[in-house]
Amino acid sequence: AEEENSKRNWSLQDFEIGKPLGRGKFGSVYVAREVKSKFVVALKVIFKEQIDKYRIHHQLRREMEIQTSLRHPNILRLYGWFHDTDRVFLILEYAHKGEVYKEMRKKGHFTEKEAATYILSLTKALAYCHEKHVIHRDIKPENLLLDHEGRLKIGDFGWSVQSKSKRHTMCGTLDYLAPEMVENKAHDYAVDNWTLGILCYEFLFGAPPFEAESQADTFKRIMKVDLSFPSNPSVSLDAKSLISRLLVKDSSRRLSLQKIMEHPWIIKNADFSGTCL
Numbered sequence: 001a002e003e004e005n006s007k008r009n010w011s012l013q014d015f016e017i018g019k020p021l022g023r024g025k026f027g028s029v030y031v032a033r034e035v036k037s038k039f040v041v042a043l044k045v046i047f048k049e050q051i052d053k054y055r056i057h058h059q060l061r062r063e064m065e066i067q068t069s070l071r072h073p074n075i076l077r078l079y080g081w082f083h084d085t086d087r088v089f090l091i092l093e094y095a096h097k098g099e100v101y102k103e104m105r106k107k108g109h110f111t112e113k114e115a116a117t118y119i120l121s122l123t124k125a126l127a128y129c130h131e132k133h134v135i136h137r138d139i140k141p142e143n144l145l146l147d148h149e150g151r152l153k154i155g156d157f158g159w160s161v162q163s164k165s166k167r168h169t170m171c172g173t174l175d176y177l178a179p180e181m182v183e184n185k186a187h188d189y190a191v192d193n194w195t196l197g198i199l200c201y202e203f204l205f206g207a208p209p210f211e212a213e214s215q216a217d218t219f220k221r222i223m224k225v226d227l228s229f230p231s232n233p234s235v236s237l238d239a240k241s242l243i244s245r246l247l248v249k250d251s252s253r254r255l256s257l258q259k260i261m262e263h264p265w266i267i268k269n270a271d272f273s274g275t276c277l
């Protein structure tokens with residue numbers, strides 16, 4: 001059934017459009033239901049004039065080819081796409097519980113069990129991407145989604161690249177960028193390891209570690225790896241040790257994805273089913 005669905009050329013008539021799920025830089029996302037199968041999806045609508053205006057044809061095409069080719073429980077599926085005269089439509093897996101960062105804001109910060117479960121899910125998804133030579137480079141809370149079981153899904157591949165060599169292009173908001181990216185130096189897979197450290201800190205404390213009033217100050221704090229842990233909320237030494245092994249300036253010395261999965265804090269706290277209900 002799946003293969004004929006992915007080959008089928010879909011059109012807007014095949015879907016009933018539901019509530020809007022949010023607006024991104026290039027388009028809006030809606031809940032939608034495929035009329036015949038009653039299968040619920042997320043439909044991302046991108047206006048062709050925006051694609052032309054921001055000249056993102058090739059990046060969008062690469063991103064869609066990447067996301068279509070990836071099959072992992074912690075990566076949002078891209079089932080297919082279609083277009084009409086002025087819009088491109090992406091047919092995506094629907095994440096019922098929405099954006100991780102909204103959940104984080106609501107709670108202030110996650111428990112060590114929630115944080116460890118999300119970090120483990122992300123690490124597994126990144127290990128899968130890296131073995132397929134895909135570097136994400138733009139993982140931030142608003143790109144992370146939760147399905148109906150509370151399972152984490154990486155939502156959009158804003159700046160992912162198929163790469164074996166080092167990459168140079170600048171991208172993403174500063175808070176999550178590794179020093180070698182902020183310095184616009186050559187970078188490789190290890191940027192995602194750095195970002196895992198940033199996210200682990202933010203999940204536990206409610207804000208990223210190098211946050212500052214200005215981008216210039218954030219830049220300085222990243223370059224110095226100016227890392228400090230507030231005493232409130234109180235966080236275990238194991239968690240701090242993992243974060244300190246990821247937020248390392250020398251990208252070759254950051255803890256590997258395999259070692260993250262074996263870290264005592266992950267083993268002790270993560271729910272290996274990924275749902276942590």
Ligand SMILES: COCCOc1ccc2cc1OCC(=O)N(C)CCCNCc1c[nH]c3ncnc(c13)N2
Pocket residue numbers: 021022023024025027028029042044060063076090092093094095096097098099142145155156157
């Ligand atoms: C070129 O695009 C590649 C794919 O990008 C996306 C795929 C799916 C997305 C969001 C994507 O990009 C970011 C974006 O548009 N927003 C930040 C606005 C909407 C936020 N999502 C809210 C949301 C809630 N339940 C969901 N279930 C599935 N997908 C969702 C959402 N969003």
